[in-house]
Amino acid sequence: MTSTTVAIPSTATRASTKQLATRSTADDLKALPGVLKSEWIKISSLRANKAILGLTAVVGGFVAWAVATLVTDEVQTISEVFIFSTVLTAVFASVAGVLLFSSEAQHGTLATALTAQSARWVIVAAKTTMAIAFGLVLGAAGMVASFGGALLGGLELGSTSMMVTTTLWGLLFTALSAVLGLGIGMIVRHSSGAISTLLVWGLVVENLLTLFLSERISRFLPFVAGNNLLGIEGEGAFAESAATALTRAQDALVFGGYTAVALAVGTILLYRRDTN
Template sequence: MTLLAVERIKLLSTRSPWWCALTALLLTGGFTALVVSQSNAQFPATVSATQYAYSFGMAVIMVLATLAVTTEYRFGTIRTTFQAVPNRAAALAAKATVIALVALVIGEIMAFLSWGLATLIQPEADLALNSTADWINVAGVGPACALAAVVAMAVGILVRHSAGAISLVLIYFLAAENLVTLIPGVGADIFKWLPFNVLHKFVTGNGESANGAAYGQPLSTSTLSPWWALAYFAAFAVVLLAISIATARKRDA
């Protein structure tokens, strides 16, 4: 518990998490307001549409997670941490836990804020959370952000430089997976198993929260069920974190 408290103080005593959280909320809220305000009888507002911009907020949260570890390498404070806690695995696991919890909270606020804004903008629309798919589409954003933050932190540990780690995380998340689909013949099959495409399956499911409307989030091509998709991405995050911790234990801080 002491390690968790120390990591919480280190993270929340700096400005970057607060600015990143505010940016994530403004981005998702702003895009949600824009999307939902354009809905009409042909393209009705749905629960799925309220989370149309969650990936923008997730990208910001991943930047936050990357900075949380690369900033320590940049200023050398990671050396102090490892001197105080010789068990590097425990120190980094505590940091990952705190970052994941912060990302979970930001993700949930972000998701329900977007949903709440949509209900205010379109009070006549059917935006009630009446099914499991509806709840996952909204409340599932938090766990998705938490796991994505762990992945981003792991990349930060491996790369150690803020600019390089952030560039790698954002390029992969925003572009690289989609570019795989351009590979002739096998691109679409590979894409089905890429981690963030699978994570998107957990959030969107098979599109049930869109109520059959075309006005909502693009669906994942993964063949897994939503809960298996979450387990798949969680395993990916844990393995990547384990690799990064093992690497950090072997090299100089």
């Protein structure tokens, strides 16, 4: 009669088979440069972003040139006019931010990205960094083009004492606008829907609300606060009396707060939703 010996796994062996693969925060941080490189390739190769950059420069130059040649009832200088087109540049930056996420969600490449990098906060951090960088590029391109357009229009340079400060606030506005667009894109996940929401709210709804709400309330609307970072005096979204006007730092906190909320909600939904 043949006996059979059965090997019984030791306690250590059984425990080791139950161990799950873990990923530390350090591992996630090590993966961040690679994800940033991937996001850079995406944003630089997307034709829509190239079109947005070109459109920003064209619109910036045209707006400044048109103001220089057509507005004759008041004295204008380059130091005042070069920032005007940044209102539109911020809109373009928001659209670019939307496309940074929604284009992947719509075309099915988001699932692949999340499979390659399962730490979703790393992807959010990389996309946020790229949104800020592209927003800064758009802001700079718009202001440089506006400077050239105003110069071609025959304007004098004017006082340059506040140009650097105004430029920095304008760059902050366009950078935050791109991140706001990213957050809305993460929430809506559809390019047309997210872009339509942004444009209707920023260009229509807020302008209507400023007609019916008191300035003490309307000054806290997102794009009213954002536009007031530029220091432009005018009607509609820029109309504020000295008694109710917020400082630029306060306007930045208001607009930045909306941006942070949109990005936070989008991040939570990214964690809770299916990849497809």
